[in-house]
Amino acid sequence: MSGLPAARRTVLKGAALAGAAGLGAAACSTDSKLGHAKTPTPTAPVELGSPDEVPVGGAKLYREQRVVVSCPAKGRYKAFSAQCTHAGCVLDKVEGNEGNCPCHGSRFDVTTGEALHGPATVPLPSVPVKVEGGRLVAGPDA
């Protein structure tokens, strides 16, 4: 019956290992008020109104529908997503045939979708478009 404190060393060793764990990763939020959306193009056909609103040789931005439509020649239309390929903001205006992203200044050729000025480098995705019953319709199956 000596009464020696033999267990004391073992307890101190365990405490040194406890600090190594517990670093958590913060999730990155993509939620924003800038018009971000889960899909960059309409998932169902959207009616855009009269085709006459798109000037021949020019383009019109449909910001709410996230589509930009250009008219290279009378009766011919091309449409692209209006959601910037950099971080997902919706273009805010079209000047000439250049679409402007208000978030970081990217510019796109709205007749081809090509990124003209960064930080975006990926072109705007094209969207099917047609005239149906005297109205412009863009989106899948259009």
Ligand code: FES
């Ligand atoms: S989201 Fe358009 S330039 Fe960054």
